[in-house]
Amino acid sequence: MPELPEVEITCRGLAKVLIRKKITNVTTRRSGLRIPFPADLSKNMHGTRVRSVTRRGKYICINLSNGYVLVIHLGMSGRIIIADRHYEPKLHDHFIISFSRYQKIILNDPRRFGLVTILKSDELEYREFFRNIGLEPLSDKFTPDLLRSKLKNKKIAIKLALLDQKVVSGIGNIYACEALFRAGISPKRESSAISYKLLSKLVNSIKLVLTEAIEAGGSTIRDFVHPDGKLGYFAMKWQVYGREGEPCLCNHQKNIVIKKIVQSGRSTFFCPICQR
Numbered sequence: 001m002p003e004l005p006e007v008e009i010t011c012r013g014l015a016k017v018l019i020r021k022k023i024t025n026v027t028t029r030r031s032g033l034r035i036p037f038p039a040d041l042s043k044n045m046h047g048t049r050v051r052s053v054t055r056r057g058k059y060i061c062i063n064l065s066n067g068y069v070l071v072i073h074l075g076m077s078g079r080i081i082i083a084d085r086h087y088e089p090k091l092h093d094h095f096i097i098s099f100s101r102y103q104k105i106i107l108n109d110p111r112r113f114g115l116v117t118i119l120k121s122d123e124l125e126y127r128e129f130f131r132n133i134g135l136e137p138l139s140d141k142f143t144p145d146l147l148r149s150k151l152k153n154k155k156i157a158i159k160l161a162l163l164d165q166k167v168v169s170g171i172g173n174i175y176a177c178e179a180l181f182r183a184g185i186s187p188k189r190e191s192s193a194i195s196y197k198l199l200s201k202l203v204n205s206i207k208l209v210l211t212e213a214i215e216a217g218g219s220t221i222r223d224f225v226h227p228d229g230k231l232g233y234f235a236m237k238w239q240v241y242g243r244e245g246e247p248c249l250c251n252h253q254k255n256i257v258i259k260k261i262v263q264s265g266r267s268t269f270f271c272p273i274c275q276r
């Protein structure tokens with residue numbers, strides 16, 4: 001599943017090729033994904049130019065010159081392909097935008113949990129899927145104090161709280177595991193009972209692991225294609241994720257290995273010794 005770094009990389013990749021380009025055609029190849037494609041989608045896009053590409057949580061916002069924002073969410077398996085005019089639509093290509101100078105972008109989404117909609121930019125923050133989004137973990141507003149206030153009544157395990165988009169936006173399974181490992185916090189710890197000092201470490205770890213992943217060019221196990229069309233198998237080395245049974249990296253005693261448990265149906269990887 002694409003996480004914040006992959007979406008950020010996708011946005012940067014799109015910005016590189018789309019800014020100032022004019023939309024010349026919009027094609028939908030089915031009636032919708034998670035929600036129907038809006039009836040006025042093509043009408044509100046045609047002939048406008050791309051002003052900027054920004055990210056909010058895991059939503060890609062393509063800001064258009066007419067004051068509308070094309071909002072795309074990649075869902076579980078969505079990816080955006082950047083192609084030229086010779087591109088032939090393939091299976092699961094649901095949404096295609098053609099631009100001046102023969103550029104195309106294609107949303108391919110086999111599982112169809114993605115979303116495409118168009119909104120006026122000034123109503124963006126009030127719409128249902130943006131209204132409840134938590135803070136951006138990479139913004140200066142995401143501080144230990146803020147995280148403490150979000151967690152103070154949460155009796156659930158910290159790993160699950162980090163996946164809650166209302167607590168902090170855009171952190172998925174991989175980055176939650178990695179950030180908790182770096183902060184030395186057990187994924188099973190009750191959220192409200194974690195000390196301020198450890199929350200400070202956690203905030204730093206979240207920022208660090210996301211920044212490293214963005215710098216590495218995004219990362220994922222599968223289902224993600226780089227905006228330039230290449231597969232997203234980047235050189236990001238996970239310290240705990242996917243390492244069940246392997247020696248813990250920060251421990252010299254070789255008999256200490258990474259464990260895997262299941263929390264709310266998702267795999268959690270952690271070191272039972274380093275993470276308390």
Ligand SMILES: [Zn+2]
Pocket residue numbers: 248249250251256271272273274275
């Ligand atoms: Zn360890």
